Amino acid sequence: xxxxxxxxxxxxxxxxxxxxxxxxxxxxxxxxxxxxxxxxxxxxxxxxxxxxxxxxxxxxxxxxxxxxxxxxxxxxxxxxxxxxxxxxxxxxxxxxxxxxxxxxxxxxxxxxxxxxxxxxxxxxxxxxxxxxxxxxxxxxxxxxxxxxxxxxxxxxxxxxxxxxxxxxxxxxxxxxxxxxxxxxxxxxxxxxxxxxxxxxxxxxxxxxxxxxxxxxxxxxxxxxxxxxxxxxxxxxxxxxxxxxxxxxxxxxxxxxxxxxxxxxxxxxxxxxxxxxxxxxxxxxxxxxxxxxxxxxxxxxxxxxxxxxxxxxxxxxxxxxxxxxxxxxxxxxxxxxxxxxxxxxxxxxxxxxxxxxxxxxxxxxxxx
Numbered sequence: 001x002x003x004x005x006x007x008x009x010x011x012x013x014x015x016x017x018x019x020x021x022x023x024x025x026x027x028x029x030x031x032x033x034x035x036x037x038x039x040x041x042x043x044x045x046x047x048x049x050x051x052x053x054x055x056x057x058x059x060x061x062x063x064x065x066x067x068x069x070x071x072x073x074x075x076x077x078x079x080x081x082x083x084x085x086x087x088x089x090x091x092x093x094x095x096x097x098x099x100x101x102x103x104x105x106x107x108x109x110x111x112x113x114x115x116x117x118x119x120x121x122x123x124x125x126x127x128x129x130x131x132x133x134x135x136x137x138x139x140x141x142x143x144x145x146x147x148x149x150x151x152x153x154x155x156x157x158x159x160x161x162x163x164x165x166x167x168x169x170x171x172x173x174x175x176x177x178x179x180x181x182x183x184x185x186x187x188x189x190x191x192x193x194x195x196x197x198x199x200x201x202x203x204x205x206x207x208x209x210x211x212x213x214x215x216x217x218x219x220x221x222x223x224x225x226x227x228x229x230x231x232x233x234x235x236x237x238x239x240x241x242x243x244x245x246x247x248x249x250x251x252x253x254x255x256x257x258x259x260x261x262x263x264x265x266x267x268x269x270x271x272x273x274x275x276x277x278x279x280x281x282x283x284x285x286x287x288x289x290x291x292x293x294x295x296x297x298x299x300x301x302x303x304x305x306x307x308x309x310x311x312x313x314x315x316x317x318x319x320x321x322x323x324x325x326x327x328x329x330x331x332x333x334x335x336x337x338x339x340x341x342x343x344x345x346x347x348x349x350x351x352x353x354x355x356x357x358x359x360x361x362x363x364x365x366x367x
Contacts, residue, residue, distance in 0.1 A: 010225060016052035016232045019045065023239040031246050039247030045240040046261060049233055050268045053083055056229035057269025059222035066219060074186060074292070081296045082230055084108065084266035085304050087237040091262065092308070098317045101305045102153060103259030106324050107363075108297040109145070111267045113331055114356035116274045117290035121349030124278030124286070130343040131283035136193040138339035140185070141291035146332050148178060148298040152306075153328075157319035164315045172303040172310075179299045196284035254366040267293070283344055291335075323367045331355055 007014065023045065030041050060079040067075070088104055124131050152171050159167045186194055244258060270289050277285035302318075309315050320328065334355065338348040 006221070010055060012051040012055045013225065013229055013232060016048050016229075016236060019048045020232060020235045020239070023236065027239055027242065030243065035247050035249065035251065038243045039251075042240055042243035042247050045236055045243065046265065049087075049236050049240065049265055052229055052233050052236070053080075053265060054269045054272065056083065056226050056233070057273060059225045059229070061273055062222045063219060063226075074183075078296060078300075079226060079230075080266045080270055080293055081300050083233055084262060084297065085301055086230060086234045087241075087262050087265060088301065088305065089308065090234060090237045091241040091258065092305075097258070098315075099256075100259055100262075101301070101316045102318050102320060102324075103256045104262045105149075105153065105297055105301055106320060106328065107256065107260045107263035107359075108267065109149070109294045109328065110331065110356060110359040111263050112270070112290045112294040112297070113335055114352045114359060116267065116271050116293075117286060117335075118349050118352030118354075118356050119271070120274045120278035120286045120290070121283070121344040122346050122353055123275065123349070124281065124283060125344060125346030125349050127279060128281045130345050131278070131281055132196065132343050133284040133287050134193065134196045135340060135342040137284070138287055138291060138335070140182075140193055141287070141295055142332060142336050142339065144178060144182060145291070145295050145298060148175065148295065148302070149328060149332075151175075152298065152302045153318055153320045154325060155319075165310060168306045168310055168315065172306050175299050175303040182295070182299070194284075194288055198282065198284075254363055256363055256366070260363055266297075287339065291339075321367075323362060327355070327359060327362070 023041070030037050056079055060075050064075050084104070088101060092100060121131070151174050156164075156167065156171075185191075244261070248257065270293055274286045274289045277283070277289070305316060306318075331352075334351055338344065338351065
């Protein structure tokens with residue numbers, strides 16, 4: 001691959017890097033210009049970050065097609081979670097909100113399960129009818145998400161304030177242990193739980209498949225682009241956070257809006273990947289992406305952020321509100337029922353998409 005061809009292909013990352021230097025040079029001027037200018041700058045940077053994250057996701061998808069499931073899905077979800085944790089850690093340094101971590105994880109689960117899975121199953125069901133997948137994967141994901149969220153985001157409501165650091169340390173150990181066992185299952189003898197063999201005739205869609213496209217891109221370029229992309233996103237997130245804080249201060253916007261923005265940035269590339277998979281009648285990839293991203297968000301973000309809390313001595317509010325607890329419970333019950341028979345359809349997709357619309361409505365109401 002020639003240098004010019006590579007630069008053209010990675011133009012989004014180049015634009016993102018240029019935007020970072022521009023933001024660095026005009027940051028103070030924009031902050032002094034007032035709330036409207038700061039908010040416009042934040043929106044522009046959010047768009048650029050999403051473009052950069054799509055390139056990170058593309059290269060993660062290239063690697064994913066090279067190694068196949070379940071390793072491929074793991075690469076996709078881990079790259080998204082890395083972006084999310086990086087942005088969260090940067091934003092925590094620029095905001096005094098003690099609920100940002102909790103609200104971001106909650107928003108990510110709503111976006112992944114109800115938004116991504118719901119929309120993909122709805123559109124895929126309308127095109128293909130019933131779409132098959134391996135129900136071992138959905139059951140494994142569901143019970144682990146329920147356990148992880150219960151331990152880290154429901155039980156903390158009952159922990160006395162003077163003992164938070166003991167439970168925080170326990171939560172870190174519990175999440176690491178859960179992920180270690182899950183990882184051993186996903187890449188070990190039970191890896192077949194997370195894969196599904198499609199008939200060749202049904203998988204063919206005409207033209208080059210993503211796997212064939214992946215063969216033309218060297219792995220070294222993809223790995224380098226992912227690392228550079230994550231660093232650029234972190235660079236931009238620093239300025240985006242400052243502009244957003246200045247733009248939203250005193251505006252009366254919902255307190256959870258920043259959390260939704262962080263979750264949406266990390267989920268945006270996954271949405272495109274999942275929709276493409278659903279329209280190609282490959283629902284296993286959708287289940288792995290949506291449920292795997294939710295699980296990875298909880299099980300990896302929690303120990304990282306809890307470690308930061310222990311190091312700084314300042315606890316985060318991790319216990320969900322009653323409204324959030326109800327929405328998570330309804331979502332996981334619906335997922336357990338819908339994803340229990342090895343096939344999805346448009347009705348099941350619509351139920352999750354309505355739950356996503358409810359989440360959006362509740363967020364707009366400040367709940």
